[in-house]
């Protein structure tokens with residue numbers, strides 16, 4: 269009995285030494301960086317993510333785009349079915365897809381995460397997943413935009429649905445050169461079905477509930493969050509400048 273206990277303790281000890289060494293080594297050798305973008309629908313996370321990606325050389329991972337992608341739909345289609353009717357997809361499935369995605373070579377330098385995590389559970393699962401590689405979320409940026417401004421932005425938003433393009437326009441402030449046609453790829457623009465007023469209100473209500481525990485976690489527990497206010501008329505470049513300043517002081 270004593271022998272069993274001793275060998276059991278020894279096994280735990282060696283396992284933890286090996287694990288700590290691996291973490292220490294990976295952390296030292298890893299130059300991966302993970303930045304989480306938080307903010308309501310229409311806050312400009314996608315635009316900011318593309319700008320940061322180009323500036324920092326870290327790939328943008330938009331979870332909404334990943335979930336809509338053909339290969340993911342083919343592989344996980346049945347399990348993602350509730351998404352189409354506004355139902356909930358389990359956090360574990362979202363993380364399974366994220367994990368698969370992060371293993372792709374374009375994320376060798378880390379990722380700028382937009383649209384994930386949406387819940388505290390997802391944030392904790394993400395942290396656990398990254399810990400295995402000896403890394404963690406380095407920064408979180410909360411794009412703080414007033415609700416009326418979000419409604420205004422979303423209801424005038426038109427997007428290019430071409431998967432390789434996905435450029436976004438605002439009919440008042442950033443209209444396409446030719447009405448309803450994408451400047452970049454010349455494809456037809458669409459209004460997302462969830463960018464209509466009654467659905468927007470519901471999305472904002474859901475967001476205001478979801479964001480609280482995430483802010484608490486990243487701000488109070490992890491202390492990696494910066495908040496950047498984006499007001500009416502802020503250009504994407506101005507928002508980017510504020511974010512870069514905030515990140516350099518973080």
Ligand SMILES: [Zn+2]
Nearest residue numbers: 428433450453
């Ligand atoms: Zn386009």
